[in-house]
Amino acid sequence: MVMLSPRSKKSNSPRAEQRTPRIPSSGRRLWLFRFASLLLPFVLLGVLEISLRLCGYGYDPQFFKRLKIGGEDFFVQNEDFSRRFFPREIVRNPGPVRFRVHKAPGTFRIFILGESAAMGDPAQSFAPDRYLEMLLREKYPGRSFEVINVAFTAINSHVILPIARECAAHEGDVWIIYMGNNEMVGPFGAATVFGLQAPSLPYVRLALALQRLRTGQWLMELARRLSRHGTESPGWRGIAMFLDNQIAPDSPRRETVYRNFQRNLDDIVRVGVNSGAKVLLNTVAVNLKDCPPFASMNNSRLSPAERAKFDQLYSNGMQAATQRPRQIAVKRNQTRMEIFPGQP
Numbered sequence: 001m002v003m004l005s006p007r008s009k010k011s012n013s014p015r016a017e018q019r020t021p022r023i024p025s026s027g028r029r030l031w032l033f034r035f036a037s038l039l040l041p042f043v044l045l046g047v048l049e050i051s052l053r054l055c056g057y058g059y060d061p062q063f064f065k066r067l068k069i070g071g072e073d074f075f076v077q078n079e080d081f082s083r084r085f086f087p088r089e090i091v092r093n094p095g096p097v098r099f100r101v102h103k104a105p106g107t108f109r110i111f112i113l114g115e116s117a118a119m120g121d122p123a124q125s126f127a128p129d130r131y132l133e134m135l136l137r138e139k140y141p142g143r144s145f146e147v148i149n150v151a152f153t154a155i156n157s158h159v160i161l162p163i164a165r166e167c168a169a170h171e172g173d174v175w176i177i178y179m180g181n182n183e184m185v186g187p188f189g190a191a192t193v194f195g196l197q198a199p200s201l202p203y204v205r206l207a208l209a210l211q212r213l214r215t216g217q218w219l220m221e222l223a224r225r226l227s228r229h230g231t232e233s234p235g236w237r238g239i240a241m242f243l244d245n246q247i248a249p250d251s252p253r254r255e256t257v258y259r260n261f262q263r264n265l266d267d268i269v270r271v272g273v274n275s276g277a278k279v280l281l282n283t284v285a286v287n288l289k290d291c292p293p294f295a296s297m298n299n300s301r302l303s304p305a306e307r308a309k310f311d312q313l314y315s316n317g318m319q320a321a322t323q324r325p326r327q328i329a330v331k332r333n334q335t336r337m338e339i340f341p342g343q344p
Helices: 006-012 015-017 023-053 126-139 158-168 201-210 214-227 237-243 252-274 304-321 327-339
Strands: 062-069 072-077 098-100 109-116 144-149 174-178 278-282
Touching: 023 144, 023 214, 109 126, 109 158, 126 144, 126 174, 158 201, 158 252, 174 252, 201 214, 201 252, 252 278
Parallel strands: 109 144, 109 174, 174 278
Antiparallel strands: 062 072, 072 098
């Protein structure tokens, strides 16, 4: 008598003989389904992007656009570039920009990057690029100079960086960078009226990268419309637009702006140097006598006793300012500033 183990019985049973090994196709189908599920959002995004482009929606996010003038290829300014940074109703643009796609032999090309001060606003006839070009021609009559001013009003380093990246591809010999006045009030600044205030730099760069796509432009336009639903879109009002967005000296948003500016400035200089250009980095000039700050705020961290003392010193200084000699007012205000440094 032969004893069979349970395994032997199972293997020799007719029912076991009828079983066929499971084909792992179901596993392959499962992985195929997972892979398709991962691809589906990208496919839908691609379809939406192509559809928007075919319908003519959106704008070209580049700063320069190519144009044939008199049978020759030139680069000119793109009037839609700054729609990534400003609402359409108050979009800002540079002055006329035009230069040859292929730099003529022996030409010395200079790019000026910056804001309204570098643009020459409000008197563009006296803009830096004009008198710089004339001075160079007088100094070096045998050389050919091409000064290209890509600065314009209300922008800051967040806007200048993508402009710099495009300039890097256009054979610049020297870059003159004159910026820093608009970091608080320009796009993504702590006191801006053009959108989100003082976001982190990764958020800023992601938002700008998405708006290179028509889908991103559509989503941004939708968000802007929803944010001002039921209200009229304000027009351009210059400095008066920012009076309601004052920033206290101890606001943490100021530090965010400082960090973002440092990173952007580093990247702008690096892009210029890597392009082969010489970079001239300038400190902005501030004329406090003719262009004083348009608003001021006190430090919110003052104790009640410090606040009372500050207010008293300020009141005494203002009262003395209306009397003679004015040295009394100056002395009292100096005392106030020594006690409360950094206070306006």
